[in-house]
Amino acid sequence: MVVELGRLLEAGSTGMGETVIVLERRHGQRPGAVDGLTLPLTAEQRTSMRGRRTTLCGREVLLQLPRQGPLVPGDLLSDRQDSNLVRVMAAEERLLEVRAESPLKLLQAAYHLGNRHVALDLQPDRLLLLDDPVLAAMLVGRGLHVRPCKQAFQPEGGAYEGHHH
Template sequence: MIRATRILRRDALSGGEIVDRVVLDHGDRHRRRVAMRGSGGLDFLLDLPEPAVLEDGDALVLEDGRLVWVEAASERLLEIRAPSEHALKRLIWHIGNRHIPAEIGADAVWIADDHVLAEMVRGLGGTVEPVIRPFRPEGGAYAGGSAQAHAHGGHHHHHVAD
């Protein structure tokens, strides 16, 4: 089976022959070694030197130089909003305290569908809306329990500063 041994980041993508694509949810985008099958039926072995987070729009480089495009699957998420920036920061703090993957935007936070957290957010005065969209959580190091959150250039990490 042909191996994919490295990741070509979205911002470094220039040309190259894209022969297939893999659609992965956020749990499957944190991997080192796993057999994969592209949407077009190409079987290959992802075999990276170390675990890495595959981002939407990245490509996996096969041993023969061909590329397999990575697409983030749409997932059921909860979109959390708050009446003020301060209220949103409080919500982010409470969510962060639970050590669950969260994607932090300028005026909203997205988490995996979880009715217990939805109730907590409403109790704190936030709004919760179910949405279907790709999930790009901060760090991405939750899957597989690895504590190595590699910060890759070009991605904006929002730090809550009070």
């Protein structure tokens, strides 16, 4: 049974009549490229180049991409023959929006969250982070304004994101 399932996946079939699109190529950003399917991915999913995902219209795809850093919203992916184009988008996620009375307080919040290795989407007047009740309580305790929201999450990549050994 395991061998048979492996053959089905290699062939790109679900065994249920619909073919799974196996995405093996990354094309980066191509403005003006003809859009095909749209693939919403969370920030964490954009760092994983392997696994099953589902497009906006419910079509299953299988990622088998080269490891070249995280996917970026707007990136185009395709199968080996370039017959199926899929555009990556940032999926909405449950987040916390953090605002402060002053830029210094917001900077201090970013420092404390960074010290805990929390992924942050840094914006001029607010911080966004994944919803976490413990962190929310800590931030409220520091006098910050915290509210839940749901939107795309695009955290900073970190100092070594583009660095490869």
